[in-house]
Amino acid sequence: MIVFNKVSYSYDKNSGNAVDELSMSIEQNEWIALIGHNGSGKSTLAKLMNGLLLPTSGTISVDGLSLSEDTYWEIRKKVGMVFQNPENQFVGTTVMDDVAFGLENLGVTREEMVKRVSAALKEVDMYSFKDQAPNRLSGGQKQRVAIAGILAIMPEVIIFDEASTMLDPNGKQELLETIKGLRKTKKMTIVYITHDLSEAAYADRIIVMNEGRQWMSGKPREVFQYQNELSEIGLEIPLISSIYAGMNEHGVKLEKEPLHMKELVDQLWKLSSKM
């Protein structure tokens, strides 16, 4: 779906590369978690993926289309992006208008528009706010409306650039459930940028960025083996993984590394029934 070939990007000639000779690919329908400390190049990478930035060198293709001055507009429709900070994204006078805004230039019928907007707002649990002014919402509520705006456009790839940062734990969980739900009903590629490795655990694959490069790529279980190395680059494995590491040192061995609490408790239950 997305292929990077030796891509570099630098914001100005005097500073180093924010993304440095990066090659990687993301398959259609894959859920990628993109992690890395602040400043490691995640947002720059995301903006390259949807043509908000063009590479300084190297090539990028999205859905078979090679990114250039001529194609970035096409690519932006395929790759929707939900940003970190929703404050600046609002244009409509009501939540409903705001979510509909992105659809207005896409030639969607009025009927279809209402349907999509309602569905998108329900998915982020903001339907009851549909007639309110977006600027009266608190931060987390605004973010959910911004997410609905992208969902309504139904792009092929959605990038969430730390979109969960401002949500409370329930909101985070809802967002993750929303993504799971989306992937069940339609083909949808997800790039989920986060610092929270327990959220990254839900992805099919994790790409770890460091200093503008891909530092590691693998299934969550594989990546979480590297507790010390991750902590050296400013990251922290999920709490459950740390707790399991402590148990493991004291003689509790489970069949597979638990990623969530449920996996840990279920396996402990099996183990103890054999003891």
Add this chain to the structure above:
Amino acid sequence: MEIVFENVDFIYQPNSPFSHQALKDISLTIKDGDYAAFIGHTGSGKSTLLQHLNGILRPTSGTVRIGDFELTTKKNNEIKSLRRKVGVVFQYPEHQLFEETVEKDILFGPKNFGMDVEEAKHNLPTILEEVGLPTDVLQRSPFELSGGQMRRVAIAGVLITEPNVLILDEPTAGLDPRGRKQIMSLIDSLHKKKRMTIILVTHHMEDVLRHANQAFVLNKGELVMQGEPVEVFQEEERLRKIGLGIPEELQLINQLKQTLGLPITYLHQSPSELGKDIAKALHAGGNR
């Protein structure tokens, strides 16, 4: 400085079709030297409540007392002296940095409050050390700094006015795990060494458990629970009903008790110590 709320209501845009009651009959006390945490679903009124503490908002009815200072529905001209005593680091403080250099940004408060700017300047190295910034950032533009460093600049800008109370609205939102840990331990040391009263808003329940000594739970503008964090978090069901979780380690302890009957007590263990305790409890159970 003791902080007391007495029957505080707050209504946004009262007497208009958009009127919205964000605080309902809030009464609470934060004692001098407390480390208080406010938790609640998005929109529950946390930021609204905090804005009463330094007079950005005034109660629609009821009274807020901060030390000798009383905030009521009436305008009060001494608000500047209150703001000096009660420093606020807002949500996303980097949006408030606006001067060309870090130094100017930090000195904005002292200037604004009519403090001795030369003396404040003299204190800069100490403050920078406290917040963990190198002195060479002073002449740099705040916008060249990393997210974590910008938070520190914002905290430094508040500390330099020597407040008694430090209020932080989600100070670690958006920071990576290392940045978050550093800010949390900075707050800890301000609380312990400078005996500042700390008021924290956060969604990180494990930070509440680890750092605060009082937790206040807001729901739809009402204060629904308060107490020591460990006690408050014992009410898992009640919290869940209002959209809040409890720290993961407590969740795990509860589940192991329910499903396996493992008796584990939370005593502020580190994750790996907790793992060890679970292993021990398992083995003890197995030998039975």
